Amino acid sequence: MPIIDMKSLTRRFGALTAVDSLTIAVEAGEVFGLLGPNGAGKTTTIKMLTTLLPPTSGSASVAGFDIVRQATSVRRAIGYVPQMLSADGALTGYENLLIFAKLYDLPRSERVARVQEALAFMGLSDAGNTLVRQYSGGMIRRLEIAASMLHRPAVLFLDEPTIGLDPLARMAVWQHIEQLRHDYGTTILLTTHFMEEADSLCGRVAIMHLGKVAAIGSPAELKATLGGNGVTLDDVFVHYAGSTLDSGGSYRDTSRTRRTAQRLG
Amino acid sequence: MTLQEQGAQRSGWAEAILPPAANPLVAVARFIDKTLVVAELEARKLRHDPTELITRAVQPALWMLVFGQVFTRVRAIPTGNLRYIDFMAPGILAQSVLFIAIFYGIAIIWERDLGIVHKMLVSPTPRAALVLGKALSASVRAISQATIIYVLALLLGVRANWHPLALVGVLAAVILGACFFSTLSLIIACIVKTRERFMGIGQVLTMPLFFASNAIYPISIMPGWLQAISRINPLTYEVDALRSLMLAGGTNTYGLGWDFGILLAATAILVVIGGIVYPNVAR
Numbered sequence: 001m002p003i004i005d006m007k008s009l010t011r012r013f014g015a016l017t018a019v020d021s022l023t024i025a026v027e028a029g030e031v032f033g034l035l036g037p038n039g040a041g042k043t044t045t046i047k048m049l050t051t052l053l054p055p056t057s058g059s060a061s062v063a064g065f066d067i068v069r070q071a072t073s074v075r076r077a078i079g080y081v082p083q084m085l086s087a088d089g090a091l092t093g094y095e096n097l098l099i100f101a102k103l104y105d106l107p108r109s110e111r112v113a114r115v116q117e118a119l120a121f122m123g124l125s126d127a128g129n130t131l132v133r134q135y136s137g138g139m140i141r142r143l144e145i146a147a148s149m150l151h152r153p154a155v156l157f158l159d160e161p162t163i164g165l166d167p168l169a170r171m172a173v174w175q176h177i178e179q180l181r182h183d184y185g186t187t188i189l190l191t192t193h194f195m196e197e198a199d200s201l202c203g204r205v206a207i208m209h210l211g212k213v214a215a216i217g218s219p220a221e222l223k224a225t226l227g228g229n230g231v232t233l234d235d236v237f238v239h240y241a242g243s244t245l246d247s248g249g250s251y252r253d254t255s256r257t258r259r260t261a262q263r264l265g
Numbered sequence: 266m267t268l269q270e271q272g273a274q275r276s277g278w279a280e281a282i283l284p285p286a287a288n289p290l291v292a293v294a295r296f297i298d299k300t301l302v303v304a305e306l307e308a309r310k311l312r313h314d315p316t317e318l319i320t321r322a323v324q325p326a327l328w329m330l331v332f333g334q335v336f337t338r339v340r341a342i343p344t345g346n347l348r349y350i351d352f353m354a355p356g357i358l359a360q361s362v363l364f365i366a367i368f369y370g371i372a373i374i375w376e377r378d379l380g381i382v383h384k385m386l387v388s389p390t391p392r393a394a395l396v397l398g399k400a401l402s403a404s405v406r407a408i409s410q411a412t413i414i415y416v417l418a419l420l421l422g423v424r425a426n427w428h429p430l431a432l433v434g435v436l437a438a439v440i441l442g443a444c445f446f447s448t449l450s451l452i453i454a455c456i457v458k459t460r461e462r463f464m465g466i467g468q469v470l471t472m473p474l475f476f477a478s479n480a481i482y483p484i485s486i487m488p489g490w491l492q493a494i495s496r497i498n499p500l501t502y503e504v505d506a507l508r509s510l511m512l513a514g515g516t517n518t519y520g521l522g523w524d525f526g527i528l529l530a531a532t533a534i535l536v537v538i539g540g541i542v543y544p545n546v547a548r
């Protein structure tokens with residue numbers, strides 16, 4: 001049984017259909033990428049799968065639990081890093097993790113050890129007692145990923161994990177995501193605009209366009225569909241989703257993305 | 266990309282977190298636990314940066330010093346056998362709790378923009394525990410405020426009641442008041458979702474809540490329609506409780522049981538509503 005199983009998952013906001021009858025199955029242990037231009041419905045999909053937003057119609061299960069009827073069980077089984085910078089700048093890195101260790105019902109006797117382990121895993125041991133507002137953008141992202149893995153989730157949702165990061169910080173985040181999958185077998189669903197990121201991290205990707213899947217497969221398969229040598233994932237993206245430069249992405253999305261980028265910079 | 270080979274075997278996935286509570290008593294204990302964790306977050310922040318507590322105390326200090334001093338001399342307001350400064354001290358305490366709590370919702374909007382709300386909502390924490398935890402966070406601030414007003418009141422010669430039970434009662438009234446008004450604020454924030462609209466509504470609410478209460482004058486001198494409003498204003502019952510607990514020889518109009526009963530019931534209703542509307546912030 002797929003670990004993420006979407007069946008005709010749909011979400012409408014008034015007249016707008018943000019996610020239009022999505023049917024995707026992700027197997028355990030995959031790193032799966034949702035690609036697409038702004039407004040394609042990537043974040044809305046993640047919000048539904050993480051129980052933040054109820055679907056208008058259709059259904060989905062995560063780790064074997066229905067996202068509507070068994071929302072609490074889903075929450076116990078997943079980790080989530082939102083697109084925005086969500087670590088609390090007024091607390092230290094250690095405190096940020098400790099709060100989540102408590103909210104996720106980690107056994108009392110293991111909390112401190114697991115927080116230290118997560119900090120070490122993400123290369124943040126030395127910065128544990130520093131206030132997060134003094135962290136660099138890449139460190140904050142790593143801290144957020146550390147917070148999302150404390151309870152050893154079966155599925156991790158990363159919404160634009162490297163948005164606003166410089167190339168070096170981006171590489172470090174990629175390496176940690178890959179390491180996470182390698183060491184823990186975590187299934188990872190991420191969204192991104194960066195084709196390079198999808199190409200190097202994801203086993204399979206789905207290119208979304210106007211709420212629908214325009215293409216799905218491994219990066220190599222998708223490149224093969226366009227034939228010829230030297231086809232990049234960028235070309236694939238433009239082919240499947242590039243027809244509307246002025247389509248999605250509201251003022252609010254753009255303002256939020258820029259703000260995230262600014263805070264990271 | 267090269268992976269580090271991990272020498273030590275990582276602990277398994279199973280039993281990574283405690284199983285869901287089967288026993289209702291355990292569930293209640295966990296609920297309280299989670300509520301306190303949300304409040305702990307606030308307390309930790311304040312410990313790192315307490316400046317806000319000081320700056321927030323300026324306004325109530327000015328009320329006591331300027332308004333209180335002048336009106337004590339004027340003797341325009343009938344306050345029974347209490348001096349005016351004694352009469353108003355609990356009112357100003359309640360006012361500072363109100364002002365701190367009623368704008369607390371702005372923090373929710375801030376956390377929404379940061380994605381902190383989203384992470385909280387994705388965690389397996391009951392919504393009502395998140396809301397009540399936020400309410401207690403506001404109380405943490407309100408308590409520090411109350412301490413400053415107590416010191417100020419002493420300096421101005423207010424005759425306080427130092428009986429330990431009375432102090433516990435004051436603490437309880439401050440916490441309950443902060444919980445009520447901050448949850449009201451949270452509900453408004455969850456509905457309006459933007460800072461601008463929230464500030465507008467907050468400004469519109471504070472003054473009527475404050476003046477249509479017994480905080481700085483007794484209800485008996487109000488016109489009938491205003492008396493009716495004051496009687497449904499929870500601030501009135503908070504002030505009434507504080508007035509009898511905080512002062513040596515303090516008086517009480519409605520009875521402490523009634524005061525606390527109303528505050529508790531009103532807060533409980535709002536926390537339930539808050540738990541229902543809170544997920545809206547993340548949508």
